[in-house]
Amino acid sequence: MTGRSEADRLKQESTLMRMVRRPEAGAFIVMIVVIVAITLASDFKAFNALGLKNNMAIIAQFGIIATGAALLMIAGEFDLSIGSMIGFAGMSMAMMLKWGLPFGLGEATPLSAFLITLAMTLTFGWIIGTIVVRSGLSSFIVTLAFLFFLRGLTEVCFRLINQSTQISGLPDFKETSWFADLFGGEVFGWFYDLWFLLGGNAVTRGSRAGEQLVTGFDARLLWWIIIAGLAYFILSRTQIGNWIFATGDNKEAARANGVPVNQVKIGLFMTTAFCATIFAACQVFDTNTADAAKGNLKELEAIAIAVVGGTLMTGGFGSVIGVVFGAVTFGLVANAVFYIPWIDGSFYRVFVGVVLLAAVFANERIRKRITGGI
Amino acid sequence: MAQPYLRVEKLVKRFGPFTALSGVDLDVWPGEVHALLGDNGAGKSTLIKTLSGVHQPTEGQIYIEGKPVTFRTPRDAAAAGIGTVYQDLALNPLMSVTRNFFMGRELKGMFGMLKMDEMDKVAHDEMLKIGIDISDPGQAVGTMSGGQRQTLAIARAIHFGAKVLILDEPTSALGQKQQMEVLRTIKTVRERGDIAIIFITHNEIHSKLIADRFTFLSLGEVIGAGTKEELAGDDIRRLMAGGAEIEDLAQMLA
Numbered sequence: 001m002t003g004r005s006e007a008d009r010l011k012q013e014s015t016l017m018r019m020v021r022r023p024e025a026g027a028f029i030v031m032i033v034v035i036v037a038i039t040l041a042s043d044f045k046a047f048n049a050l051g052l053k054n055n056m057a058i059i060a061q062f063g064i065i066a067t068g069a070a071l072l073m074i075a076g077e078f079d080l081s082i083g084s085m086i087g088f089a090g091m092s093m094a095m096m097l098k099w100g101l102p103f104g105l106g107e108a109t110p111l112s113a114f115l116i117t118l119a120m121t122l123t124f125g126w127i128i129g130t131i132v133v134r135s136g137l138s139s140f141i142v143t144l145a146f147l148f149f150l151r152g153l154t155e156v157c158f159r160l161i162n163q164s165t166q167i168s169g170l171p172d173f174k175e176t177s178w179f180a181d182l183f184g185g186e187v188f189g190w191f192y193d194l195w196f197l198l199g200g201n202a203v204t205r206g207s208r209a210g211e212q213l214v215t216g217f218d219a220r221l222l223w224w225i226i227i228a229g230l231a232y233f234i235l236s237r238t239q240i241g242n243w244i245f246a247t248g249d250n251k252e253a254a255r256a257n258g259v260p261v262n263q264v265k266i267g268l269f270m271t272t273a274f275c276a277t278i279f280a281a282c283q284v285f286d287t288n289t290a291d292a293a294k295g296n297l298k299e300l301e302a303i304a305i306a307v308v309g310g311t312l313m314t315g316g317f318g319s320v321i322g323v324v325f326g327a328v329t330f331g332l333v334a335n336a337v338f339y340i341p342w343i344d345g346s347f348y349r350v351f352v353g354v355v356l357l358a359a360v361f362a363n364e365r366i367r368k369r370i371t372g373g374i
Numbered sequence: 375m376a377q378p379y380l381r382v383e384k385l386v387k388r389f390g391p392f393t394a395l396s397g398v399d400l401d402v403w404p405g406e407v408h409a410l411l412g413d414n415g416a417g418k419s420t421l422i423k424t425l426s427g428v429h430q431p432t433e434g435q436i437y438i439e440g441k442p443v444t445f446r447t448p449r450d451a452a453a454a455g456i457g458t459v460y461q462d463l464a465l466n467p468l469m470s471v472t473r474n475f476f477m478g479r480e481l482k483g484m485f486g487m488l489k490m491d492e493m494d495k496v497a498h499d500e501m502l503k504i505g506i507d508i509s510d511p512g513q514a515v516g517t518m519s520g521g522q523r524q525t526l527a528i529a530r531a532i533h534f535g536a537k538v539l540i541l542d543e544p545t546s547a548l549g550q551k552q553q554m555e556v557l558r559t560i561k562t563v564r565e566r567g568d569i570a571i572i573f574i575t576h577n578e579i580h581s582k583l584i585a586d587r588f589t590f591l592s593l594g595e596v597i598g599a600g601t602k603e604e605l606a607g608d609d610i611r612r613l614m615a616g617g618a619e620i621e622d623l624a625q626m627l628a
């Protein structure tokens with residue numbers, strides 16, 4: 001015997017090498033490049049008081065739905081119904097707030113409208129999940145059916161009850177209801193107060209010149225932090241997280257070891273429905289409007305962000321932190337047109353296409369490395 | 375050691391009109407390696423699937439420590455101490471050693487939080503006990519060698535209470551050196567003395583190297599059984615070929 005064993009062949013890596021090989025590394029580098037480029041090209045306008053608020057608003061929107069989509073993808077399934085679910089949830093809440101609760105149950109409050117809507121969307125999530133695990137059909141096709149079904153249902157409900165496919169001019173509930181304020185109000189006011197105290201964040205022109213300009217971030221930023229934080233905790237630190245990975249990696253192996261594979265999947269379809277509902281609630285209570293077209297194509301953006309964040313299309317591998325980086329990247333680029341006047345807004349989609357393709361190649365390399373090249 | 379840990383009496387398994395096992399007897403003793411041999415289609419996999427609760431016997435009885443038992447599901451069999459390591463090993467290549475080791479049976483504290491440090495330590499120690507020192511329990515299983523994976527699956531079965539360890543062709547997909555690694559692992563497990571091992575193989579040399587007792591199946595029947603001492607070397611080869619003489623086999627090639 002030479003005294004060498006298999007274990008000796010695994011080289012101890014430095015901390016730096018470990019970081020570089022993490023699945024989030026690519027997403028992190030892309031994010032840094034985008035932040036620097038947009039900061040310079042916008043002459044720092046993208047990150048002044050108002051720019052930061054607006055950017056964080058869209059980043060949080062992306063982040064909320066991409067987190068749910070990523071967890072589901074790690075478990076090996078897709079959800080193409082996210083966008084239509086957003087439209088449905090927004091319609092449902094706005095409709096109840098305008099026309100009252102169904103079955104003549106009287107006036108709706110933001111709380112009751114939200115809870116009833118959530119009950120419906122979670123039920124849809126449960127139905128989708130149950131169909132997928134029971135039938136063994138690809139979730140791609142099942143959720144594609146729900147993409148059409150829910151969008152159509154949303155439009156039909158709008159026309160039948162409301163005559164028009166939009167609702168606007170609802171009362172400003174966030175002024176009167178603490179619950180509506182949770183979704184449509186502002187958070188982290190202290191940040192902007194501090195910024196003002198330090199001499200920035202002030203109105204520069206007009207009669208209000210010198211007063212504080214921005215008073216807080218949109219509430220969706222807090223929702224994103226909560227959802228991403230919870231998802232990170234569950235995925236990397238809990239038993240359910242281990243089940244999610246196991247389900248997406250090799251379903252049969254997971255099942256043989258007693259992992260409740262079907263329940264995991266159904267639960268995650270309900271999670272994406274939950275994320276879509278939070279997304280819609282923030283939109284409705286922020287703008288006091290709803291529209292049958294809301295959420296259109298958001299499912300594809302959510303999946304793209306998850307992939308750019310290092311989530312494998314084939315399941316079993318991914319990272320919530322990577323999704324955070326992906327959401328920041330996508331949000332900044334989607335908003336870039338507002339800060340960089342000479343840029344064409346459609347460059348956003350060009351960018352998404354290029355980055356997505358690059359990410360898929362990068363992820364495939366990671367997968368090959370881990371599985372030993374198969 | 376007055377009685378075998380696991381005893382099978384007159385086990386019959388039919389799939390519709392097809393009789394896969396017709397009256398098989400088997401005794402498995404703790405601290406022994408029991409080689410189950412036989413040609414393709416002899417019924418070896420069917421027998422161990424019945425023992426691990428995947429199939430229900432058509433007739434016959436299984437006893438654990440002398441008491442008759444019925445396994446309706448693999449879970450029942452696992453609870454009775456039957457740990458089966460299937461050929462595909464039921465491992466997840468993208469996940470770490472520790473996460474695979476505890477898959478479905480995680481150690482958790484508050485809020486379902488994984489006790490990762492404790493799990494890492496247990497996984498490492500249990501694998502060390504049967505002869506493999508994994509330097510990083512966070513290593514993905516996909517990057518491990520076939521022999522190491524086999525060891526992981528065996529260590530896992532033992533840790534979660536297997537009294538009978540069933541290994542279905544654990545060496546068949548491996549290279550020479552790794553085959554020896556797995557045989558050494560089996561030997562280490564045998565030396566503990568409290569675990570019975572059923573070892574399925576097509577390899578005569580492997581079975582002679584480590585088995586204490588042999589059972590030969592052919593066309594669903596036991597055509598020979600006995601301890602190492604009872605069977606002469608030539609017998610084993612003849613019985614492995616389903617009773618044919620090696621000269622006859624040579625004839626077939628001529």
Ligand SMILES: Nc1ncnc2c1ncn2[C@@H]1O[C@H](COP(=O)(O)OP(=O)(O)OP(=O)(O)O)[C@@H](O)[C@H]1O
Nearest residue numbers: 389392393394412413414415416417418419420421
């Ligand atoms: N579910 C089933 N339904 C019908 N026939 C079956 C079933 N499972 C096994 N058989 C038949 O039972 C016989 C024994 O099969 P088994 O898999 O037990 O053989 P084996 O000894 O494990 O062979 P090998 O060495 O090739 O693995 C074969 O003829 C097989 O076709």
Ligand SMILES: [Mg+2]
Nearest residue numbers: 418419420542
């Ligand atoms: Mg077999």
